[in-house]
Amino acid sequence: MTGQVRDAVRTRRALLDAAARAVVVHGAGVSLDAVAREAGVSKGGLMHHYRSKDELMAALADDLFDQFARAVEDRIDPADTAPGRRLRAYVRATFDDLEKTQDAVEQTTLMATLSAFPEPARRAQERYRRWNRTLAEDGVDPQRILVVLRACDGASIAPLFEGPLGPEELAGTRSLLLALATGTGPLVG
Incomplete structure (x- = not known):
């Protein structure tokens, strides 16, 4: 696995973990902004991996x-x-x-x-x-x-x-x- 692929896999893992925490706190009304904040990334950074x-x-x-x-x-x-x-x-x-x-x-x-x-x-x-x-x-x-x-x-x-x-x-x-x-x-x- 190349470094770039490994980083993408790690980033997606971190985003999913952050999304899980945000959903538990905010429920179904969780926003992409809340997930991005939880992950410590910009909303654009989040949307690079998950478009919606x-x-x-x-x-x-x-x-x-x-x-x-x-x-x-x-x-x-x-x-x-x-x-x-x-x-x-x-x-x-x-x-x-x-x-x-x-x-x-x-x-x-x-x-x-x-x-x-x-x-x-x-x-x-x-x-x-x-x-x-x-x-x-x-x-x-x-x-x-x-x-x-x-x-x-x-x-x-x-x-x-x-x-x-x-x-x-x-x-x-x-x-x-x-x-x-x-x-x-x-x-x-």
Whole structure:
């Protein structure tokens, strides 16, 4: 990678990080000016990389989705060859994030805010459909996938309404969902 390309990659990373912080503070009404200020660049410098707020919000959503996908892949246990290993990795990635309390609240706030924009919302729905297809190929009954994904979603948003989840509650919920992700048959009839 040349120095110029490396600098562009670093700049885009810094801009996305600044955009995430600005969205958490300002919500859906965040302006490109606010993002530029947060990043310590001019609005023109920001727009050199992202031509519009919509483009920036879509890139930010993609970045968050990609980070989570990498987190799931990183948590696949190479020794685990049983059906549902990817679903169990999904649970571990979700709960590892939740254990970083402030990060979890900020991530949930960020994702909820991004869903107010049409393109990030569309991309989120497509990613969710992709997760469902990927997890279905892992040998687990669709009922289990449905319950585990919905429970992970609920656990992710709970800190916004309940405050931080305690370590015992997180550990208990994680264990329950990992057990659900270990069985292969349907949950009901």
